[in-house]
Amino acid sequence: MILKSQVEWALHCCAILAGLPDGRYLSTKALAEFHGLPKEYLSKALQSLSQAGLVHTTLGPSGGYRLAKSPAELSFLDIVEAVEGKTRTFVCNNIRANNPCRPQGYCESSPCAVARIMWEADEAWRERLRSVNLAQLTETLSQEIPSKLWKSSFEWVLDRAG
Amino acid sequence: MILKSQVEWALHCCAILAGLPDGRYLSTKALAEFHGLPKEYLSKALQSLSQAGLVHTTLGPSGGYRLAKSPAELSFLDIVEAVEGKTRTFVCNNIRANNPCRPQGYCESSPCAVARIMWEADEAWRERLRSVNLAQLTETLSQEIPSKLWKSSFEWVLDRAG
DNA sequence: TTAAATAGGGATATTTATTGTCCTTAATAA
DNA sequence: TTATTAAGGACAATAAATATCCCTATTTAA
Numbered sequence: 001m002i003l004k005s006q007v008e009w010a011l012h013c014c015a016i017l018a019g020l021p022d023g024r025y026l027s028t029k030a031l032a033e034f035h036g037l038p039k040e041y042l043s044k045a046l047q048s049l050s051q052a053g054l055v056h057t058t059l060g061p062s063g064g065y066r067l068a069k070s071p072a073e074l075s076f077l078d079i080v081e082a083v084e085g086k087t088r089t090f091v092c093n094n095i096r097a098n099n100p101c102r103p104q105g106y107c108e109s110s111p112c113a114v115a116r117i118m119w120e121a122d123e124a125w126r127e128r129l130r131s132v133n134l135a136q137l138t139e140t141l142s143q144e145i146p147s148k149l150w151k152s153s154f155e156w157v158l159d160r161a162g
Numbered sequence: 163m164i165l166k167s168q169v170e171w172a173l174h175c176c177a178i179l180a181g182l183p184d185g186r187y188l189s190t191k192a193l194a195e196f197h198g199l200p201k202e203y204l205s206k207a208l209q210s211l212s213q214a215g216l217v218h219t220t221l222g223p224s225g226g227y228r229l230a231k232s233p234a235e236l237s238f239l240d241i242v243e244a245v246e247g248k249t250r251t252f253v254c255n256n257i258r259a260n261n262p263c264r265p266q267g268y269c270e271s272s273p274c275a276v277a278r279i280m281w282e283a284d285e286a287w288r289e290r291l292r293s294v295n296l297a298q299l300t301e302t303l304s305q306e307i308p309s310k311l312w313k314s315s316f317e318w319v320l321d322r323a324g
Numbered sequence: 325t326t327a328a329a330t331a332g333g334g335a336t337a338t339t340t341a342t343t344g345t346c347c348t349t350a351a352t353a354a
Numbered sequence: 355t356t357a358t359t360a361a362g363g364a365c366a367a368t369a370a371a372t373a374t375c376c377c378t379a380t381t382t383a384a
Contacts, residue, residue, distance in 0.1 A: 001163050001164065001165050001166065001246055001251055002163065002249070002251055002252070002253055002341095003163050003251055003252050003253070003280075004163065004370095004371065004372085005253070005255060005371085005372080006371090006372090007252070007280075008252070008253075008254065008255060008257065008276065008277075009257070011276045011280075012257055012258070012276060015276070025330095027329085027330070027331090028330080028331075029329090029330085033262065034260070034261060034262065035257045035258075035260050035261075036257060036259075036260025037257065037260075038372085038373065038374080040373075040374060040375075041372065041373050041374080043331075043332080043333095044333090044372095044373090046331085047331075047332065047333080050331080050332085057330090057331060057332090058330080058331085058380090058381075058382095059329085059330050059331055059332090059379080059380045059381050059382085060328090060329060060330055060331090060380065060381030060382040060383085061328065061329045061330070061381075061382050061383060061384095062329085062330085062381090062382065062383080063329075063330045063331070063380090063381070063382080064330075064331085065331090076279060076280070076283070084163055087164070089163055089164055089165055089251075090164070090165050090169070090170070091164055091165070091167070091170075092170065093167060093170060095170065095171070095174055095197045095198060095199065096174065096197075097198075098196070098197050098198025098199075099196060099197075099311070099315060100195065100196065100318065101311060101314040101315045101318050102311060103311070106311070109306075110306065113299060113302045113303055113306060114170065114173045114174060114177070114299065115170075117238060117291075117294050117299065118165075118169075118173075118238070118291075120290060121238070121287050121288075121290040121291045122287070124286045124287055124289070124290040125283050125284070125286055125287035125290075126283075127286070128282060128283040128286040128287075129279075129280075129283045132279050137275060137276065137279065140275045141275055144271075144272065144275060149261070149263060149264060149265070149268070152263040153261060153263045156262065156263050162329095162330090162382090164370095166341095166342065166343085167342085167343080168342090168343090187359095189358085189359065189360090190359085190360075191358095191359085200343085200344060200345080202344070202345060202346075203343065203344050203345080205360075205361085205362095206343095206344090206362090208360085209360075209361065209362075212360080212361085219359090219360060219361090220351090220352075220353090220359080220360085221350075221351040221352050221353085221358085221359050221360055221361090222351060222352030222353045222354085222357090222358060222359055222360090223352075223353050223354060223356095223357065223358045223359065224352090224353060224354080224358085224359085225351085225352070225353080225358075225359045225360070226359075226360080227360090324353085324359090
């Protein structure tokens, strides 16, 4: 069980968009080139972000994407769920219903205990993702990335932002 | 990203094995029949448990599986990792390395910040799974399952345990 | 006004992972 | 000795992930 690589792509793209000045947009083409990703397929991930309302888009030359909210209001969970979906990572197929000892028409009152425990772990995962936002990420990145590279990347992006 | 159904199967099978008296074994055939699962494929999941050292096996008639440790010593994480593997659910492809602004030969000092955050969430998930053991599960099940069904299931299993 | 660039999305192909079946082998209990 | 078992290899079927291609409506810059 491994998350789609689109999750990684979306997170990195949002990190870039978080640094974009107000009113500017960055295209799929630029984001794909910056990260070395297939443009058409990355576009699907960005469409997911758009459908989830996390980014705003414009068409035409100088069009592209910008964040729909401030970086502090966008959590990792928002982005992960936009791309990966909100479905829990454990699916209960209720195999206890196949128990040959069950009386006819028996109906369980509550979800399977196994599933409940797995879902609690799933929720712990989501809670952790919910607790980190894009502002925190960019703060960390700005500290870790050499200022020269940080600066030149910023310029590279601004050169291409409409 | 959804866990294999084998994870669900393995958890339910371990719950049954947890109720098996000392020295008795239960076969793949019985476990498959009890849960309404394909015997040959369930066998693969049980083999994973065996390879991870969670269960002990014997061959021949009256052979099968029993837990290798006490239920209290077997966590959900043990079982999930035996079947699903220990690989983290987020794989970092280090796409930051494709940044066109990077100087030649540049080498990052630490793992990508995005990956670190995703891995912390993964660890939160595992920690939660680590905190629940089979003894707790069977305790819950014994409270929730009607005593009549609990009893008849127990007899069904003992009838088939070698 | 026109031409180029853009997001959105449908159709489809490719690759990988999951799910499932079949068969052989060695061990073992009855 | 015989039936039954776990282990595991080979392979098939199905589903999911990873793309690629192409068309459309929109918008902006020339």
